[in-house]
Amino acid sequence: MTLRPERPATIRQVAERVGTSIATVSYVLNGKDRAMRKELREAVWTAARDLGYVGNAAARALKGMQRGLIAVLVPQFGNNFFTRICVEVEAVMRDAGSVVITGNSDEDPAQERSILERLIAQQIDGCIIAPALSRPENLELLARHGVPTVILERSIGADIPSTDFVGHDNFGAGLLATRQLIAAGHRRIAYAGWNSPIANIHDRIEGYRAALAEVDVVPDPAWVLIDDLTLAGGRQVGERLAGLDVTALVIGHHHELAKGILGELGRQGRRWPEDLSIVLIGTPEWRDLVRPSLACIERPEGEMGRRAAELLLKKVETPAHVAPALLLANTFLPGGSIAPPRVP
Amino acid sequence: MTLRPERPATIRQVAERVGTSIATVSYVLNGKDRAMRKELREAVWTAARDLGYVGNAAARALKGMQRGLIAVLVPQFGNNFFTRICVEVEAVMRDAGSVVITGNSDEDPAQERSILERLIAQQIDGCIIAPALSRPENLELLARHGVPTVILERSIGADIPSTDFVGHDNFGAGLLATRQLIAAGHRRIAYAGWNSPIANIHDRIEGYRAALAEVDVVPDPAWVLIDDLTLAGGRQVGERLAGLDVTALVIGHHHELAKGILGELGRQGRRWPEDLSIVLIGTPEWRDLVRPSLACIERPEGEMGRRAAELLLKKVETPAHVAPALLLANTFLPGGSIAPPRVP
DNA sequence: GCAAAATATGTAAACGTTTACAATGCGAAT
DNA sequence: ATTCGCATTGTAAACGTTTACATATTTTGC
Numbered sequence: 001m002t003l004r005p006e007r008p009a010t011i012r013q014v015a016e017r018v019g020t021s022i023a024t025v026s027y028v029l030n031g032k033d034r035a036m037r038k039e040l041r042e043a044v045w046t047a048a049r050d051l052g053y054v055g056n057a058a059a060r061a062l063k064g065m066q067r068g069l070i071a072v073l074v075p076q077f078g079n080n081f082f083t084r085i086c087v088e089v090e091a092v093m094r095d096a097g098s099v100v101i102t103g104n105s106d107e108d109p110a111q112e113r114s115i116l117e118r119l120i121a122q123q124i125d126g127c128i129i130a131p132a133l134s135r136p137e138n139l140e141l142l143a144r145h146g147v148p149t150v151i152l153e154r155s156i157g158a159d160i161p162s163t164d165f166v167g168h169d170n171f172g173a174g175l176l177a178t179r180q181l182i183a184a185g186h187r188r189i190a191y192a193g194w195n196s197p198i199a200n201i202h203d204r205i206e207g208y209r210a211a212l213a214e215v216d217v218v219p220d221p222a223w224v225l226i227d228d229l230t231l232a233g234g235r236q237v238g239e240r241l242a243g244l245d246v247t248a249l250v251i252g253h254h255h256e257l258a259k260g261i262l263g264e265l266g267r268q269g270r271r272w273p274e275d276l277s278i279v280l281i282g283t284p285e286w287r288d289l290v291r292p293s294l295a296c297i298e299r300p301e302g303e304m305g306r307r308a309a310e311l312l313l314k315k316v317e318t319p320a321h322v323a324p325a326l327l328l329a330n331t332f333l334p335g336g337s338i339a340p341p342r343v344p
Numbered sequence: 345m346t347l348r349p350e351r352p353a354t355i356r357q358v359a360e361r362v363g364t365s366i367a368t369v370s371y372v373l374n375g376k377d378r379a380m381r382k383e384l385r386e387a388v389w390t391a392a393r394d395l396g397y398v399g400n401a402a403a404r405a406l407k408g409m410q411r412g413l414i415a416v417l418v419p420q421f422g423n424n425f426f427t428r429i430c431v432e433v434e435a436v437m438r439d440a441g442s443v444v445i446t447g448n449s450d451e452d453p454a455q456e457r458s459i460l461e462r463l464i465a466q467q468i469d470g471c472i473i474a475p476a477l478s479r480p481e482n483l484e485l486l487a488r489h490g491v492p493t494v495i496l497e498r499s500i501g502a503d504i505p506s507t508d509f510v511g512h513d514n515f516g517a518g519l520l521a522t523r524q525l526i527a528a529g530h531r532r533i534a535y536a537g538w539n540s541p542i543a544n545i546h547d548r549i550e551g552y553r554a555a556l557a558e559v560d561v562v563p564d565p566a567w568v569l570i571d572d573l574t575l576a577g578g579r580q581v582g583e584r585l586a587g588l589d590v591t592a593l594v595i596g597h598h599h600e601l602a603k604g605i606l607g608e609l610g611r612q613g614r615r616w617p618e619d620l621s622i623v624l625i626g627t628p629e630w631r632d633l634v635r636p637s638l639a640c641i642e643r644p645e646g647e648m649g650r651r652a653a654e655l656l657l658k659k660v661e662t663p664a665h666v667a668p669a670l671l672l673a674n675t676f677l678p679g680g681s682i683a684p685p686r687v688p
Numbered sequence: 689g690c691a692a693a694a695t696a697t698g699t700a701a702a703c704g705t706t707t708a709c710a711a712t713g714c715g716a717a718t
Numbered sequence: 719a720t721t722c723g724c725a726t727t728g729t730a731a732a733c734g735t736t737t738a739c740a741t742a743t744t745t746t747g748c
Contacts (some may be wrong), residue, residue, distance in 0.1 A: 008464070009490050010734055022696045026736060035695050054490055056410070057465045059734035061402035062703045069466065077431045080422070080629075087421045090448055094455075099462045102415075104434055118443045120352070121401045122413065134400055145352050172425040230483075262633060285424075286419060286630030354704060365728045370706060378726050403704035406733045695744070711728070718721075
């Protein structure tokens, strides 16, 4: 076992070892169809193998070739919704021969910008981004540098030309969740959500209202509980919830907010589904560990990741390519957290 | 708002706009101390800003400079243990001006190898890797190409020179977990773990044995339940557990295995801590959502990520740098899952 | 046997940087 | 008026590729 921490072998060294020109080596190694003696071709391959030759992507990039580098920029690394998407993107890109840079903006536009600048400096071939809050400037930066971009999940006010969108159906999620509770007999249903500056997040509330409208209920404004997307925010929602005369609750986000709410309910000694029926939008890791298990609206993370990745690959090939916004449907996962309302 | 999807500005364009040479621009933009007229220096900066100039990292890499690209390769993307480490690595690298590529080997050495090859082609400055199972070859690949490497969490048989190690104290984790149960009065304690080919994982079992030895207990071999690190593996462990005469359980892994076991316990109608006291090694997202909450051994993910990142940065600066293996300590998090054993 | 066609291989420019080195201009000292 | 030293700026090579183009070699058709 020989370890050679020298500089990696270059195409030139391979050529010298074979006794041919670098052009020949390049043609062979890239599988371009150039007429060539069979034994030369094979000699190149063995020499490359012997030297442990690995092409230098930086040099290739310099020639204007594709870099084989894709970036995914998400706003919450710890949120398994985004993790699942990343896993799928990585899988698609791996098959396509690319490597994925994963960035975490932590919902901070300034941090997002600094990451984007570095990504651009790295000459990425393309970018999938779930924007941190509402900052069209950062997306414009990508557009200015001609980086093919797919926007994920969060729609931002500005119209960025030649930028595609892949998300899930927020309105449908709110609708589906609320309908399940209505079907169980509930009418006084609260909604807990994030006080987000991101426009399309609030479509979930519209879905909630629409479902209630189907049974001629106009929700009391106090039923819509909006707070930070944190454990603390969730606890506050839980506290405000105690004062409301509702029998069911739609929790709009499965992550920290949901944990805060459920924790606070436990502290208050309120049980689901006896005291409160619950449907969650999103699928937490712990869905069937809490008892009774929670009814959830599952978002198509895997498909979102795959579609976003495939779309991006298409855009990298054909930069002019623009696809219509893609809104993927959700699935209802039944659980023990729904029961008919108790008759008072 | 002008969108210019043209090719990004080069140093040459900046030079032309200012009416100077590319050398001058390079010196200014890199902050090298070269005697220069103040107004020229400023003219360069404004021109660069106006053109939205962003240096081309590929060209820089070609000159043998640092690339600003670091890779983290983990074997389980969905496991929040690794996610937390990645978050911290990313933060340190961001401050250092580098970008992080995150790869997922999915415990598959072949996949790990193909990712590594691509990373090497990308001319990464360094790599933090938690090896998939036991494949020294893959680490040798990195060594051969002179990529500074820090091995994370999993020790692999082979001695790779100039490779550093950052992990947590597996033996200590097993010891600490078991001692807590012993302190509560338990003597018949089972251990549930992963049938992993990775050597140092099994140190946890040694810690478990050592703790029992402190109170002169030699565990029945049947008490050590080893299975796949999956939901199914966990369920099987749960089933085997039903036949054992034990009052407590150390679960060696917090992820899928633990979920499988706890799910199966629920199915059997066994409650903790009444029927079985439990300590978990690792801190799942849902730790205080299950009731009663679980006692856990928290591993220092944040510090592991930070130390690994700092060590790698040092190695990138000074490739010869080698530090002694770093074993970070764990913390016990109390929870409601421990109670004295019932007197039969 | 010879030109032409077909096959096989080499040459060199370009990509965007960094940086050693050379070159310019200018005031001061001789 | 030279010459020197200093401050300032420019020139050009190199990094490892890809690929258009040129060249060399063989085969073919007559």
